[in-house]
Amino acid sequence: MQDRERDLVRRLFEATPRAGRGGPGWVSGAARHPPSGSELRWHWLVTAGRIEAARYEVRGCPDLVAGAALAAELLEGQAAGLPRLEPRQLLSRLAAPTEKLGKFLLLQDAAEAAAIQFRSQRP
């Protein structure tokens, strides 16, 4: 079971679905973890208050890269002003070691930064 779940990390790390930088008019938000040099930036295309497309740029360990890919999929369809990401659940789905939680918080922090930008742009 453990190996199969780690296979998901391998698959997402290698394919990096939804990786990218978005385009003009997209909302973005970033977060960093200076001790490890890890960094994540969300780019969201928001339509009618919902995240229509989520893209990401990431530098970090394989678990974080896979976590970004998984989280991007989960974010699509959510309310851009109040996105829900549970780092512990992502960690669990990927069977990542618990010491990676600090890095996985980047997914949530960057999403919050993007949500703040989205809310600040609303009339």
Place this chain on the structure above:
Amino acid sequence: MSDEPIYLDHAASALLDPQVAAAMCACLTDTVGYGNSTNFAHAYGRRAAAKIEAARAEVARLIGATAPSILFTSGATESDNLAVLGAGRANAARGLRHVITARTEHKAVLAACQQLEREGLTVTYLSPGADGQVLPGAVEAAWQADTGLVALMLVNNETGVRQDIAAIGALTRARGALLHVDAVQAVGHIPVDVDELGADLLALSAHKLHGPTGVGALYVRRTPRPALVPLQFGGGHEQGLRSGTLSVHQIVGLGEACRLAGTRLPGEPARQSALTERLWQQLRPLGGVARNGEGAPRAPHILSVTFAGVDGEALRFGLTGLAVSGGSSCASGSGEPSYVLRALGRSDVEAAATVRFSVGCTTTEADIDSAARQVAAEVGRLRALAPAGA
């Protein structure tokens, strides 16, 4: 065509030479059999002793020593422990309670030094320069009236940087202190002569030179003989310094590995140096890469490269076609950035983004070219994935 990753981790453990394996198997399957090498009363024991003494002679020959100066151990960690703890404790009994070593030593030496500190000795941990070298002047500057032991490695296991041990040996000899040399990454890779180095004690390991794991040796100078306090007690084997029945097949494997290394020494270092240089020349154009130990003399088989803009764990995870280490194999397992690279001034992030490539006798130019292509592709992919401007 093998699906196995290209093995570029010979500094962690060099692949077992088939001739070594054959010599060991012959020992294990010989229908005549071997007895306890300490029992000369019958032919079985005498055959074992003859095999062991032949191996001892091969080890000695490779490092310019005499056979009686070689003690067999379970490997480099035991050899380093016996040298540092054994000499440190013997020195302490004579009032020589200060030890000099370097922050970039292997943990087999550093942990032994820390144990001596717990026993009341003092230890100076020298910092290397940015190129990884510990200069003889730094050893001299750290000298104290009660300095009795200097423990420094000949070739660093992470960076491949070679220390000027001969100059340091001249200093220790002139001042009447002992010099222990961890030569694990040097023996079999570059010519090593204990007299030229001025070594009183020198550690080596079989599996770093295409021999088996689980066996090594400690050179102990015969004249003048360093005083050592043994770490294990029993039947008084190995001149009373390492009790325990000797493992004939393991020691035969070490002896054969040393014999073969001796035959390769005239040409193999230059070939391995060309291979690591070939790899470096193909990695340089990537930009944002730094060779650790640049500017210092280096062993031919190790290339340590720090890659800017990528996560080291991700890089190694992505290099599925290569077997490499991050920093050292020990550092790879700990998850901590390499203390050796940090001692050279690398940040934690840089140290973590470092890959050690180490070649061996089986490595080919085709392996190197394939490795370079794989690294270039993965570094490019990871950098493209990273936040712009990061």
